[in-house]
Amino acid sequence: MADVGGGLGLTNDWTAGFLRVRTLEEAKRLLEEHWRPKPSVAEVPLERAGGRILAEDVVSRVDLPPFDRAAVDGYAVRAADTFGADEETPIELLCVGRIRAGDWPKLRVGRGRCAEIATGAPMPRGADAVVMVEHAIAEKNAVRVYRAVAPGENVVQRASEVKRGEVVLPAGRRLTPQLIGTLAAVGVGRVKVFERPRVAVISSGAELTRPGGRLGRGKVYDINGPAICEAVRTCGCEPVYLGIVRDEPARVRSAIEKGLASCEVVIISGGSSAGRGDLVPNVVSDMGEPGLLVHGLAMKPGKPTFVAVVSGKPVFGLPGYPVSAFMVFDQLVAPYLRELAGDRQVKRERAVARLSRRILSAKGRRELVPVKLLRRDGELLAEPLLKGSGAITSLSMADGYIEVPLGREMVEEGEIVEVVIFGGADVA
């Protein structure tokens, strides 16, 4: 049907203004024909590497430990000298010195001799075992040994943990405190990690006001700007909030150009519904090849979504409604951002639960329904939150969502469903 609406560019054809409604999988395939996430690498000092993803195989430049060292406090001895020693018949050795941790021993332990040694201190030449302090008594320079030791006993051999040249950690691992410890152990002071890609976030709409500002008549606060910025951050990227733009072509174009100049990805929300005259997608169409690739997603919520590639970088257009924007971000945008941040091993947390009441779904669209998880009689229940895609408060209560596939029109009360858990949700 032709566009016979008034000045708002209203149209009464559900699909008019949309290129062609695409499934999520089609949308991804079309995008990937023109763009693939390529993570960049940065070198950072160890103290700032925590939580980052390793971009190189780390090879040890040292043996660990770097020398034979005492595993306990005691006396470094020649094991052969202690053979036969026991509680009844101790063997007496002459103590020729002491070695603290951090010392480099110059002394040598000859036959019939020993040296006092602290845990972690290097073994002196000549000695090949340590008698634990609990098994010896010292009086002046004479040490009586009450238990025999075997060669190597209570000694940690050089390179027994890590050999110089060995790979201690492979690229791709997220640096937990333990792995930071492992890098420290082999002396790594700086390490290559994947860069946190910069992602521009723009909110479009004449009705939007920045939170904290005074709300004029007819205005609402911008929800998507702050929420999408934080969602970008949880994907390991650095959000660059370019603020609110009125839905006027020149302003929208200028904001997107600013985003493309300084960031790897641009996300703009609002202004892409057909009812608004396709303002943002039209602007993007004029910004060069290949331009607009997808306009309209067969997903509920989420239809007024677009995907474009401009200047070799992706521009994602999210719906203006916050719940829709959030769901499209989660399904379409977030996986690319995580990959761009070098995180290939993301496993989405999922829970299996019983649906607390029936959901009716639109045929021919994949539907995402936010749910709250409750524990009742020892069983996990998924309670659908059906307040509509404008209601951000339904997301504040949601622990995750269930996906109703394209072909289904209903999920029955009591059915077992899989819930995709939102990051950071406290699941009871």
Added chain:
Amino acid sequence: MADVGGGLGLTNDWTAGFLRVRTLEEAKRLLEEHWRPKPSVAEVPLERAGGRILAEDVVSRVDLPPFDRAAVDGYAVRAADTFGADEETPIELLCVGRIRAGDWPKLRVGRGRCAEIATGAPMPRGADAVVMVEHAIAEKNAVRVYRAVAPGENVVQRASEVKRGEVVLPAGRRLTPQLIGTLAAVGVGRVKVFERPRVAVISSGAELTRPGGRLGRGKVYDINGPAICEAVRTCGCEPVYLGIVRDEPARVRSAIEKGLASCEVVIISGGSSAGRGDLVPNVVSDMGEPGLLVHGLAMKPGKPTFVAVVSGKPVFGLPGYPVSAFMVFDQLVAPYLRELAGDRQVKRERAVARLSRRILSAKGRRELVPVKLLRRDGELLAEPLLKGSGAITSLSMADGYIEVPLGREMVEEGEIVEVVIFGGADVA
């Protein structure tokens, strides 16, 4: 038995030098008699509140939505005017203007009139429903309506989502992207969150070299400094690394004083084993009341641990061995740090697995055994990593640990065990 060791202060009594070996629970009780974590509150802008924990109940200062608004693109009408309209007998209304999102309509919709309206735009006076654009055809100023609407249809009523004065989020919640969106929705520009407490981290030992530096003879790299700093960070605190101090009383005291002056908690590792002459705990003992509260923990690894309160702040002394330090941090220190950071709802992730081989444990000590989780034949197996407490690489492979209680000497192969998962571990 008396201390008859040489200059290292060696002693052959396992408990000598320790005040009295305490269980973890006793140690916590003794500490809590003198100190309880008290979180502080900071006000931050919304864009820096993500991931933080809300320190106040957030009350909305606005109605949400702030006005009656159109839920769809279409025509604002008096519902009564549309009664009886259907495909066969449309009703014609006179269009008196248009209202965009962000506008504040001055027009009034009288009987027989309508106004073009965009999704999210405020309803004009007189109108009480919206006819979807799909159910109308406009020609110049005449709009033919093909379906009747009920009063309130396609209108989101003012305050239907949130009422002014209503609590939208309670204190204590961690601010996920969705909750940042909720705060934005009610116009919050700055929000009270719990402060990230500063925690001083000190490594003591003459043998230690900072990672990245050249390793002199007899030296090893400092593992605990970087690893504990990162562990502190994952507890929601800000680590302040005060570096490596030689184990000399004046230097140790000066470093601890520096930590107490600038931080809420001091953590020092190394130098607390009995074999080193109790240097660090002795220094702490001299620093004022109540001083040293616990010295010696009935936990393996972890015996050479101390707990003190100086100048009203806790000083935790961790063992020098990295695995021991890490385990004591996890069990004893981390819960206090999280509470100090306002995080009361920490749920440790746990997995149930089958033990892959027998573990022998010391009687009278609680033992913590690092394990790797493997999936074999669809079952989760816990593989003990028994490389000893000096081996940081065993932690780099560990997904978590199992706790063998005080009274048990053995856990059999094939037994079902509960694994405490380390934060950030990728569990297969």
